[in-house]
Amino acid sequence: xxxxxxxxxxxxxxxxxxxxxxxxxxxxxxxxxxxxxxxxxxxxxxxxxxxxxxxxxxxxxxxxxxxxxxxxxxxxxxxxxxxxxxxxxxxxxxxxxxxxxxxxxxxxxxxxxxxxxxxxxxxxxxxxxxxxxxxxxxxxxxxxxxxxxxxxxxxxxxxxxxxxxxxxxxxxxxxxxxxxxxxxxxxxxxxxxxxxxxxxxxxxxxxxxxxxxxxxxxxxxxxxxxxxxxxxxxxxxxxxxxxxxxxxxxxxxxxxxxxxxxxxxxxxxxxxxxxxxxxxxxxxxxxxxxxxxxxxxxxxxxxxxxxxxxxxxxxxxxxxxxxxxxxxxxxxxxxxxxxxxxxxxxxxxxxxxxxxxxxxxxxxxxxxxxxxxxxxxxxxxxxxxxxxxxxx
Amino acid sequence: xxxxxxxxxxxxxxxxxxxxxxxxxxxxxxxxxxxxxxxxxxxxxxxxxxxxxxxxxxxxxxxxxxxxxxxxxxxxxxxxxxxxxxxxxxxxxxxxxxxxxxxxxxxxxxxxxxxxxxxxxxxxxxxxxxxxxxxxxxxxxxxxxxxxxxxxxxxxxxxxxxxxxxxxxxxxxxxxxxxxxxxxxxxxxxxxxxxxxxxxxxxxxxxxxxxxxxxxxxxxxxxxxxxxxxxxxxxxxxxxxxxxxxxxxxxxxxxxxxxxxxxxxxxxxxxxxxxxxxxxxxxxxxxxxxxxxxxxxxxxxxxxxxxxxxxxxxxxxxxxxxxxxxxxxxxxxxxxxxxxxxxxxxxxxxxxxxxxxxxxxxxxxxxxxxxxxxxxxxxxxxxxxxxxxxxxxxxxxxxxxxxxxxxxxxxxxxxxxxxxxxxxxxxxxxxxxxxxxx
Numbered sequence: 085x086x087x088x089x090x091x092x093x094x095x096x097x098x099x100x101x102x103x104x105x106x107x108x109x110x111x112x113x114x115x116x117x118x119x120x121x122x123x124x125x126x127x128x129x130x131x132x133x134x135x136x137x138x139x140x141x142x143x144x145x146x147x148x149x150x151x152x153x154x155x156x157x158x159x160x161x162x163x164x165x166x167x168x169x170x171x172x173x174x175x176x177x178x179x180x181x182x183x184x185x186x187x188x189x190x191x192x193x194x195x196x197x198x199x200x201x202x203x204x205x206x207x208x209x210x211x212x213x214x215x216x217x218x219x220x221x222x223x224x225x226x227x228x229x230x231x232x233x234x235x236x237x238x239x240x241x242x243x244x245x246x247x248x249x250x251x252x253x254x255x256x257x258x259x260x261x262x263x264x265x266x267x268x269x270x271x272x273x274x275x276x277x278x279x280x281x282x283x284x285x286x287x288x289x290x291x292x293x294x295x296x297x298x299x300x301x302x303x304x305x306x307x308x309x310x311x312x313x314x315x316x317x318x319x320x321x322x323x324x325x326x327x328x329x330x331x332x333x334x335x336x337x338x339x340x341x342x343x344x345x346x347x348x349x350x351x352x353x354x355x356x357x358x359x360x361x362x363x364x365x366x367x368x369x370x371x372x373x374x375x376x377x378x379x380x381x382x383x384x385x386x387x388x389x390x391x392x393x394x395x396x397x398x399x400x401x402x403x404x405x406x407x408x409x410x411x412x413x414x415x416x417x418x419x420x421x422x423x424x425x426x427x428x429x430x431x432x433x434x435x436x437x438x439x440x441x442x443x444x445x446x447x448x449x450x451x452x453x454x455x456x457x458x459x460x461x462x463x464x465x466x467x468x469x470x471x472x473x474x475x476x
Numbered sequence: 477x478x479x480x481x482x483x484x485x486x487x488x489x490x491x492x493x494x495x496x497x498x499x500x501x502x503x504x505x506x507x508x509x510x511x512x513x514x515x516x517x518x519x520x521x522x523x524x525x526x527x528x529x530x531x532x533x534x535x536x537x538x539x540x541x542x543x544x545x546x547x548x549x550x551x552x553x554x555x556x557x558x559x560x561x562x563x564x565x566x567x568x569x570x571x572x573x574x575x576x577x578x579x580x581x582x583x584x585x586x587x588x589x590x591x592x593x594x595x596x597x598x599x600x601x602x603x604x605x606x607x608x609x610x611x612x613x614x615x616x617x618x619x620x621x622x623x624x625x626x627x628x629x630x631x632x633x634x635x636x637x638x639x640x641x642x643x644x645x646x647x648x649x650x651x652x653x654x655x656x657x658x659x660x661x662x663x664x665x666x667x668x669x670x671x672x673x674x675x676x677x678x679x680x681x682x683x684x685x686x687x688x689x690x691x692x693x694x695x696x697x698x699x700x701x702x703x704x705x706x707x708x709x710x711x712x713x714x715x716x717x718x719x720x721x722x723x724x725x726x727x728x729x730x731x732x733x734x735x736x737x738x739x740x741x742x743x744x745x746x747x748x749x750x751x752x753x754x755x756x757x758x759x760x761x762x763x764x765x766x767x768x769x770x771x772x773x774x775x776x777x778x779x780x781x782x783x784x785x786x787x788x789x790x791x792x793x794x795x796x797x798x799x800x801x802x803x804x805x806x807x808x809x810x811x812x813x814x815x816x817x818x819x820x821x822x823x824x825x826x827x828x829x830x831x832x833x834x835x836x837x838x839x840x841x842x843x844x845x846x847x848x849x850x851x852x853x854x855x856x857x858x859x860x861x862x863x864x865x866x867x868x869x870x871x872x873x874x875x876x877x878x879x880x881x882x883x884x885x886x887x888x889x890x891x892x893x894x895x896x897x898x899x900x901x902x903x904x905x906x907x908x909x910x911x912x913x914x
Contacts, residue, residue, distance in 0.1 A: 086764075086767070089767065089768060089771050090771075092771055092774075092775055093770070093771045093774055093775075095778075096771075096774040096775040096777070096778035096779075097774060097778070099778035099779075099781070099782055100774070100777060100778045100781055103778075103781045103782060103785050106785070107571055107574055111570055111571065143568060145568070152556075152560075154560065154563075154564075156567065156568070203560075203563035203564070203566070203567050203568075204567050205567045205568065209567075216640075216641075216790070216791065216792040216793050217793070218793060218912060218913040218914075219913070219914075220914055226914055295798075295799040296910075296911040296912050296913050297799075297802055297910060297911055299911065301911060308909065308911040308912075309911055309912050309913060309914050310911065310912070310913045310914075311913065311914050313911075348913075
């Protein structure tokens, strides 16, 4: 009875040992460690042992908190920010072009542009060609699958995640072409895009986020993907949706692909404003305030508006009214300065004291000519004050 | 005590007590061993009687507790971070994927093993009292049913935590079925989710239930369950031994006090069960029971570890309330319910039968009720207690097995034969491939 028990005990002990052994082995020898060794060898060969010692090992990641992305791509793609590895084999190549200057890796990560699964640490899952990951690497493999001729074309879809409100984006020719087509063919006649357009067709503002299962593939041959559906639909809408009123624009396959990438880029995304060109958060003046400022800019006191004096001071006789009125009305500055400081206005402007010394040395720095202009204008303002008084 | 000198002997580290007294002392003096009797029957230790299923589920619970505590250090129960922290576990945390895999597979195994344990107890009529005083096995059976329900709830609450599509929609299906209960259904769903939709409030509720409340409930019920097993005179097969021996044996009953420090009132369980011929039928718990316990623990750990290693834990896309995966399925142990819901939704004339109510609420509620009253209505002779396939209990066993079989069949159909749109597919038919973005 107990001899048998011992056999089980030892057998299960061996299983536990084997599993433990494998765990430790997989921890010590992950797939990426080979790439890191190869990279160090490459650096050694190209730049010498001194540089090779600078190559650090271990799991690496770029965490962009604002975009909510964690990209571990750099664990294997160690050379992307190195200079002089342009001709190195992948994954060690220097990043192409100068695009990283405007899109620093630390601020953008990798996957927001390239797609793929940044969390993952082995090639196949990281490149995203796996189940339950809908954003594969937008590169060679996909371009070849869909016979897209331009290598970077698929990638441009992700450029448009941030650049969607720009009419044209430098370097994104494929998407630019699609945007031209949207204008040229008048898509907005029927479709609302970014809040503007007709209601005959569906609103396309967030169409890129539509689930692949929500398309009808019954009339499509080949791969059943949202991208393939859009390409086929652009080329012949009626063949997929017989009851549609969308005209057939006879798009070339390249144009249909460009348009498909454009519409798929129109996804609901939570992006910090500073990532979206053409979008600004601003505290805009009301129309009345703007109109008043415009009027003051054309009047006699325009100088004081231009230089920003009007933020604190009104100059009532020149038609300048400060919203804040922090300082005194400058219409009487000529006598007011005299009575307050016992100095002439000219003297005070040249050697201000108190608050004005701070203001005129920091926010409003006047040249000698400008000081003269200010003095002349304030004298005129005072003159006008005197003229107005007797009338009362 | 014979001293073992060779290195091999030392490595094997087997402890053989030199006398009965030494063996008995080891149980009384050792904190970890104190809950065992000093002596156990050989029958209780056998594989073929209990299959050690209760022990296995306790060991699985221990694995779950240990791995669970580790996971608690790494998991963030927030809608924004939960999914990310699981991805980190999978790819960046050292051994993270294994700890998560082991936790998940142990949870599934525990559901299965607790279920099998219940079947074993029923089929051996081990939920019934015999002659010994102070027995209350029906109560312990009810505690067992509660433990099964708690196990299911533990697994169900853990299902939501990864916050992926699988989690989100399994909980959607599960809670929607529950909400079909008349009157209480909707309020219960609201209370459980902390709102009408599955969001942050649902996640934190499930998290607290999963990591604190339900484990505590299981621990308390389990302690009572074990205490009752001792109070009831051990496994029911011991009763069977006593009953069958009583007819032939005339030896006087030997009185022994193996009770725990003499605290329990009355005399000890061994006296009450009046086991005759003790010397032939029993062995010292230490090391016979402890060795076997260690062995069962080792096999369980090995099996769970191997499975965790071979069956990777899935992690689907992040939870998305606006995209329903196709098909959306409840956790596998509730798929028989989901299947029942489908099968009980139909129209007779102008009346539509509400499957969620009939199949999802009424039938399972009746089943639990049936389980609870079973020991009180089972009137088969007590000689059947503690035996497998007793001839006098054939009818009971048959009915019970038919119910179990029905549940299993429905589970298999729900798991393997329901494809996209919940359409039925035979195992040899391939499911249509679901479209992707690219």
